Amino acid sequence: MSANSAPAHVRFRDQEWAKLIRFARHDNGALRIGVVSGRRRLGKSHLLRALCEQMGGIYLLAVQEDSRPAAQARVTEAIARARGVPAEALRLGDDWAAILRLLLQPLPTTRHTPPLLVLDEFPYLLRHSPELPGLLQSLYDEARYESEAGRETLHGGVILCGSALSVMDRLLSGQQALRGRATLDLRVPPLNHRAARRFWRIDDLHTAFLVDAVCGGVPGYQVLAEQDSPQSLTEFDAFAVDALLTPGHPLYSRTETEYLLREDPRLDQRAVYYPLLSAMVGGATTPSEIGARIGKERSATAHALTVLEAAGYALLDEDLLKKRSPSYLVPDPMIRFNQAVTVPQTPLCFSRSCKRAAGLQARHACVPLSKA
Known part of the structure; x- marks a missing residue:
């Protein structure tokens, strides 16, 4: 299997996989943002989990019932596991900006590949943390400026995924913070009748x-x-x-x-x-x-x-x-x-x-x- 080939358990999604792997592997020295959407039960999470497994990325699934502190604690624990440190060692508090920055730092095992972060069911996070798109915009603009100035900065890809189509479409529309900043806007469709x-x-x-x-x-x-x-x-x-x-x-x-x-x-x-x-x-x-x-x-x-x-x-x-x-x-x-x-x-x-x-x-x- 080539480095770009989909795993055997990812079936009938060759086009979607090709777009995702191209996004994950591309590294222009700055932060990149992608959006993946589609109705329930189409296999979006299955695709993105496989992508993170192949790329050494971090996959985080938001939970509808979580409060803001519970969501932040869940993310902090995931960071600690990925970095092999106790969760108590990460004192990030109620600071999504600090959490996002740490998430986008390369892991010790993936130093030679661009970091990849997947936030699945992103609309659930927006219910208690509506500032997240604005924070991502700030990090994106900062990384773009630092990269063009020839300085080291955050780089890699962030993929926001969700099943609430009106919420996901609105992320990139009108005067929203992320408009014009996403290089991937993938709507996962149902399989055609032959597939x-x-x-x-x-x-x-x-x-x-x-x-x-x-x-x-x-x-x-x-x-x-x-x-x-x-x-x-x-x-x-x-x-x-x-x-x-x-x-x-x-x-x-x-x-x-x-x-x-x-x-x-x-x-x-x-x-x-x-x-x-x-x-x-x-x-x-x-x-x-x-x-x-x-x-x-x-x-x-x-x-x-x-x-x-x-x-x-x-x-x-x-x-x-x-x-x-x-x-x-x-x-x-x-x-x-x-x-x-x-x-x-x-x-x-x-x-x-x-x-x-x-x-x-x-x-x-x-x-x-x-x-x-």
Whole structure:
């Protein structure tokens, strides 16, 4: 395996790996910043952990429940482990600037490679430490100036990763501190239908199409399914019933949809967004049609549609020939399945005696769902 090759356990992500390894290996003598984003369960953390392992970098995963002191203590302990010193020896206190500086110092074992720092689930850190982008901007500008002046300075790469798309996109927009300072802006997409079929190891094309129609190219769903991949239409029925339509199962589509929507802090009133998603899945595509479907004026839905678009759960398609007739659709197959099948059939989902009927309805609903 060449130095730039992806490890064997990083599958179907050659393009993303090439961009990440190029960012990590490049050393222009100053600090570099990268942003990686994408919805949950696509394998972003898997990619970045493998990158840090190969490059000798430091990978830090933020925890949603952590307070500011707890997050700083967690980071300080990680620094101590990486440097082989007791955590008590690092008296950094409530000083993110000092913590970041120490994180970006080369480790004793990686003196000849540029330092690499990955801050995964960065939006969780922003909830209690909103000054972090500004501190990174300050370190970036300082390092750039010192490098151009021919003096030693901080160098290496910092990768900020997160699943809340509206938060991650905003990092590099408008007047935000990091605008114009990121040399990597990588949105990790779902696997395409061909790669997803190989990932699930499904031989039958029709069955692979149905699985893709309800799960999309999300690698994490194979693990959550907790069963062998379906290989026929009959097995798909059982898969849909047991995995997607059974309350309490990790892949129950209603629970998964709730989980996805909770990820973005802007979707704080989900009762407002569920009717919009159902209207779009039901065939309403224009703002006027969506508003009419839920009994509201077009102007009353404009802001909510904009929020859904920023969060990645609504896709706006603007026809160049019809500028005043934008079309919205729901790009996520799991959310489409939930709104079109699970929500209307919730009583059946809770009735074990009706499981087989629910599975048949799911199979027949998948074909139009995949075209939505």
